[in-house]
Amino acid sequence: MDLAQLTRDLEALVEETRAALAAAPDTAAVEALEVEVLGKKGRLTIVLRGIGQLPAEERPLVGAVANRVRGAIEGEIGARRTELGAAELESRLRAETTDVTTPGRPIRRGSLHPSIEAMAEIARIFGQFGFVVYESPEIEDDEHNFQMLNIPPDHPARDLWDTLYVDVPGHLLRTHTSPGQIHVMRTVKPPIRALLPGRCFRYEAIDASHGTEFFQVEGLMVDEGTTLGDLRGLLDEFAHAMFGAGKKTRFRPGYYPFTEPSVAFDVECLVCGGPGCPACKRTGWMTILGAGMVHPVVLRHGGLDPERYQGFAFGMGPERISMLRHRIHDLRLFLENDLRFLGQFR
Numbered sequence: 001m002d003l004a005q006l007t008r009d010l011e012a013l014v015e016e017t018r019a020a021l022a023a024a025p026d027t028a029a030v031e032a033l034e035v036e037v038l039g040k041k042g043r044l045t046i047v048l049r050g051i052g053q054l055p056a057e058e059r060p061l062v063g064a065v066a067n068r069v070r071g072a073i074e075g076e077i078g079a080r081r082t083e084l085g086a087a088e089l090e091s092r093l094r095a096e097t098t099d100v101t102t103p104g105r106p107i108r109r110g111s112l113h114p115s116i117e118a119m120a121e122i123a124r125i126f127g128q129f130g131f132v133v134y135e136s137p138e139i140e141d142d143e144h145n146f147q148m149l150n151i152p153p154d155h156p157a158r159d160l161w162d163t164l165y166v167d168v169p170g171h172l173l174r175t176h177t178s179p180g181q182i183h184v185m186r187t188v189k190p191p192i193r194a195l196l197p198g199r200c201f202r203y204e205a206i207d208a209s210h211g212t213e214f215f216q217v218e219g220l221m222v223d224e225g226t227t228l229g230d231l232r233g234l235l236d237e238f239a240h241a242m243f244g245a246g247k248k249t250r251f252r253p254g255y256y257p258f259t260e261p262s263v264a265f266d267v268e269c270l271v272c273g274g275p276g277c278p279a280c281k282r283t284g285w286m287t288i289l290g291a292g293m294v295h296p297v298v299l300r301h302g303g304l305d306p307e308r309y310q311g312f313a314f315g316m317g318p319e320r321i322s323m324l325r326h327r328i329h330d331l332r333l334f335l336e337n338d339l340r341f342l343g344q345f346r
């Protein structure tokens with residue numbers, strides 16, 4: 001290897017590269033050629049390895065030639081890449097035309113979750129009677145969830161609510177929306193017409209009619225001279241608006257520690273209309289909510305004088321209302337987030 005040979009090799013490389021570039025059909029071919037010639041294991045590197053065999057005084061000369069050759073090749077590759085890139089862009093722009101007359105893709109509309117839909121409908125109906133929606137905390141203390149609602153620590157009715165406790169001592173996930181009654185009575189002066197929708201939590205085995213998480217809507221009315229007759233009239237109006245005008249309703253005796261008297265409110269079976277069927281367990285009636293006159297102890301805990309004020313409260317599960325309205329048989333559907341189920345409620 002001598003200087004003349006090396007210089008010839010380099011010039012030959014420039015020529016070959018130039019010919020290959022001219023033949024390159026696209027930018028991908030240019031990229032490949034760049035690696036082949038200029039890459040770490042490229043042909044230029046291989047030629048330059050010969051420098052080591054030259055006498056020391058000739059090496060700078062070759063170095064200068066090599067730099068010029070590298071610069072020339074880089075320049076030609078860049079120019080060819082720009083040229084081919086522009087042509088590729090041009091042909092893509094020509095091929096990918098936009099047909100502005102193509103119909104658009106339909107936009108999928110979301111829908112309300114049936115629990116939310118039922119709560120909105122409940123709030124709409126009671127809103128016509130002057131009821132206003134209030135919020136109440138999901139984490140409560142034992143006092144609000146139980147004691148102020150006339151359920152002392154040793155009360156057997158505590159067994160009705162299997163409670164989920166949180167890490168903070170004395171606190172729990174509310175088992176019902178009823179503690180909201182206390183909050184409202186302590187912040188709003190009578191006359192009170194409050195609706196308290198929200199999520200409740202119980203430590204239950206999950207089956208077709210029980211879940212650990214469910215919604216409840218609590219109602220509370222407090223005023224002077226409020227009677228059980230007012231409650232009955234209001235609930236009749238609600239049942240007719242929700243399930244259809246003229247539906248028969250009835251009160252049955254019920255039990256809640258925070259109301260006295262307590263009632264269960266039934267509407268005639270929405271499936272058979274009275275004679276009895278499996279859906280109503282052959283009774284002809286379906287229970288839609290529990291209610292009663294606010295217990296004087298609860299009024300007092302709310303800061304109100306039971307000698308002056310009376311009130312009634314009611315509580316219902318929007319899922320139950322929705323199940324009755326839409327003939328849904330399994331509560332678990334409300335929590336599974338299956339879009340085939342949820343998409344049916346617009």
Ligand SMILES: [Zn+2]
Pocket residue numbers: 269270271272273274275276277278279280281282284285
């Ligand atoms: Zn029936």
